[in-house]
Amino acid sequence: MAQAARKNERYTVSDYMSWSDDERWEIIGGEAWSMTPAPTTKHQRISRNLVGNFYSMLKDTPCEVLEAPVDVVLSEHDVVQPDVLIICDKAKITHANIQGAPDVVMEILSPSTAGKDKREKLRLYERCGVREYFLVDPEHRIVEHFKLEEGGKYGPARIWIPGETVLIECIGVELAVDDIFAGTEG
Numbered sequence: 001m002a003q004a005a006r007k008n009e010r011y012t013v014s015d016y017m018s019w020s021d022d023e024r025w026e027i028i029g030g031e032a033w034s035m036t037p038a039p040t041t042k043h044q045r046i047s048r049n050l051v052g053n054f055y056s057m058l059k060d061t062p063c064e065v066l067e068a069p070v071d072v073v074l075s076e077h078d079v080v081q082p083d084v085l086i087i088c089d090k091a092k093i094t095h096a097n098i099q100g101a102p103d104v105v106m107e108i109l110s111p112s113t114a115g116k117d118k119r120e121k122l123r124l125y126e127r128c129g130v131r132e133y134f135l136v137d138p139e140h141r142i143v144e145h146f147k148l149e150e151g152g153k154y155g156p157a158r159i160w161i162p163g164e165t166v167l168i169e170c171i172g173v174e175l176a177v178d179d180i181f182a183g184t185e186g
Contacts, residue, residue, distance in 0.1 A: 016071075016079050024069060028120045030077035035113070042138050042184045043083075043108050049180055050084045050106060050136070057173045063088040063103065071097035074128040080121065083108045083136075086171060101125070103170050106134040122146065126154045131170040141181050 010030035019025060024035035039047070047067055054065035068081045079097075086104035087093060105125055107117040117135060125133045126148065133154065135144040142161050146154040147169065160166045162181070165174045 010077065012076050013073055013079055024081065026080045028078055028080065028116075028124055033116055033120075035081065037112065039083075039108070039110060043110055045184050046108050046136055046138060046180060047083055049182055050175075053175055053179055054084070054086060054173070057175075058086070058171070061088075061171070062090065063171055064090070064093065066098070072102060073097050073099050074101060074124065078124055078128070080124070082106065086168075088171065101129045101131075103130070104132045104134070104168055105130050106136055108136045108138065110138075122154070126152070132168055134166070134168075136180060138181070138184060141177070143177055143180065 009032070011027050011032050012030070013027070016025065016027050016032075026033045026035060051065055051067045058065055063086050065084065065086050067085075068083050070081060070085070072080050072082060072085065074080065082102070082105040084106040085098070085102040087098060087102045089100075089103075092098055092100045092102075107113075107121060109117055122133065126146070129148065129152065131148050133146040135146075137144065142159055143166055145158040145160060145166065147158075149155045160177050162177050165176050166180070167174050
């Protein structure tokens, strides 16, 4: 499968906001990354499972769960659309987008974007202060978890497998790995 297409110029948030809505892009370090093709049905089912569970768990808290496509503006040269994000600071949520780092980001891996999610986005989210970053792997049915530690760096990854429960420490909730992948067996 093709890797995420890139444009080799340095772009800004202003450039990004002027682009057509016909295609989805992200900007990481000023570099534009295509977000096509559209996600698979398995990807979308996992997203639905995550958002549905988090919505129920967070409805009586100050935190809010959102899903792609929503722009997250992290700097003048960084605009991303995470698959699932949780924000506990409502001041970051504007009518047009999210301004600043979410507390939690979850990316659902796909063959065309996995490299970007594991390299560029990992470094970006760490640098911008995303407290917990999760990589959800539909093919292997695992969840990889990075937690921001003192000093502003992610500690070693923790791997969650079927039968285990993912702990999202910064918001104090747990979610069974089996619930994340429910309905995606076929």
